[in-house]
Structures are given as structure tokens and as C-alpha cells.
Amino acid sequence: MLHGAGGTVMHSLVKNYIVKYFGATANIEVPLEALDDAAVINDIVFKSDSHAVKPIFFAGGDIGCIAVAGTVNDIAVLGAEPYALACGFVLEEGLSLADFERILASMQQTCLKAGVSIVTGDTKVVEKGSLGGCIINTSGIGRRTAALEKNFEVIRKFRSNLKARWVLDSNLRAGDKIVLSGTIGDHGVAVLSAQEGLSFGSNIKSDVQPLNCLIQRLLGEVGGIVAMKDPTRGGLADALNEFSEKSQVGILIHEDMIPVRKDVQAACEMLGLDPLEIGNEGKVVIGVVREKAEETLHLLRTTEEGKNAEIIGEATADFAGVAMQTVVGGKRIISRPVGDPVPRIC
């Protein structure tokens, strides 16, 4: 199960097996081996994602909205506007048509919110086993927008040597600020509660939501965004380590600036989980040139999706890797998690 949990074990499976056979692709602007959120080929951002969240319904969402939002967000964080999806269903024998319809309605709602259409797909049924109802693959395409061009115009005012045309994990430089769009850990704790039948005497809900419209606003109205990631499996810890490794820059974050709901923090303490390592489905981590950090934060805070946003840290040349200034005054190394502590969260 760790091989699918988004941490070091999964990264080595992908690198040592999948990239071994399909990597080394020539003439592809952002290829498979970049292991970014999506690929770019012929100026089209292209992404595929399988969704196997268990259970298929949980507080705040279901497998249908995750299937749409997950792929939409992976395309959006490269700076593209997603516009069409393909959807493959693998249904487990015994899934009720009422549940299937509930999932489809949820996908339709999420598509409307994100402004994307499902235009092709496939449906298979397999014998009763361990699917937990169904799994859904969504693939999608996205395109460049005027907002993305505007974003790069702003970056060029502050940085002359950036060659990238897309918002990539490898674009971060010392001095850039790290902005987080809201609270972390909500989704992982909501799904874990549903898996284990736990309730924390509170109202913890998944944050699952498409972020593409918000991201396009940030690119077009503020600009200066060099790197973005949706901190899904492996959480904020994994996302920041991806930035740090691919950009070859250190990242310092400040514990007191990281938004975590009190009930999520309490649930994590009870279960021995680190909110930094738990997956989210409706948050984005943004690397932005220092001069645009405050404006980015300001716009985020005027929106529903970003109302709890904070500037949580900065990229630095002082050290390699990711470190956190703790509230008690020390520094803690934030390493890449071995795997997300909660299985099958997306």
C-alpha cells in the first residue's frame, strides 16, 4: 500500500520502474521524467489520474468530485486552463445505481464549477472484490491563457533569467516566497474518519474543490507566480520537498504561519499523525517572487477558497532541503514522508 501513498516509496516505484520504460522523451517541453503535476506537449497540458478513495462517500465530498477536481487542479498548477476531460469508470459488481448516480451528479456539479466538460470515456464492471464500489480515472487537457502570459510578463520584471514558459516545480529561486492557500489536513482526516468510523466530536470536512478559476485570477490579476503544487498525497511536506529538490534551493517555513484547524490538529495529535504529511484536495502551495507575495495573499483572502491563506515561508540559499522554524524556537528538518499516513485518500 505504501507504493501508492505519495511519499519516497511511491517516488522510487515511479522512477525506477515507470520512468525506466517511458522516460527520456525527446522534444517534449515538460516530459514524463520531470515528474511534475502534468506534462506539456505541443503547448497542451496533459494529465491522467486514477481515483481510488475509500470510502467513496465521506464528509465534504465523494469520489466523483475528487476525480474531477484532482485532474483539474493538476492541470491548473502548471498555469493552464483545463477545458476537457476523459473519464474511465471501473465499477464493482454490487455498486447500486443510486450510488452511481450520486457520483455522476457530483462530477457534473464539479465540472460546472471548474468550467470543464467530460467529452469521452469508458465504463467497465469487475467482480466484487476490494474496489470499495468503484474507481474512476480522469484524464484532461489544458491550454495557455492570456493570464499565464501576463504572469510571465510580471516575473520578467523581477527576474531576467527565467526560461520556463509554464509554472513548474523547478522554477523556484532563493528569495521567492511560499504562500499556502488555506488550512492543511482537512481532507486526510475527513477520509480517515470515514474509513475508521471515527468522529472527533467536530465538523471536519474534506476541502475537495477545483482551484483552476482562482489560479487563473492569481496569474492574470497579480502575476509573479513561478511554481505551484496541489499538496495531495504526502501533504505539504512532500510538495515542498519536490520544489526544493527540483529547484535545488532550500525552503524555510514557519510553523506559526501554517494554517491548521484546531479540530484537525487535535485529531492528528490523538492519532499520532503529522498534518504536514496528510493529503489535501483543495489547496495550492504557491512559489511567488517576493515583490508579489503580499498582493497574492491579499487576493487569495478575498476568495472563499483562499480566505485562510498565509505566507508560510521562503526559498533560501542558506541550506539545502526543507526546514521549519518551530514555535518553540528550534529548527526541524521536514523530510519527504515515506508515504501518506492515510491509505486510499484520493
Ligand code: MG
Ligand atoms: Mg499534483
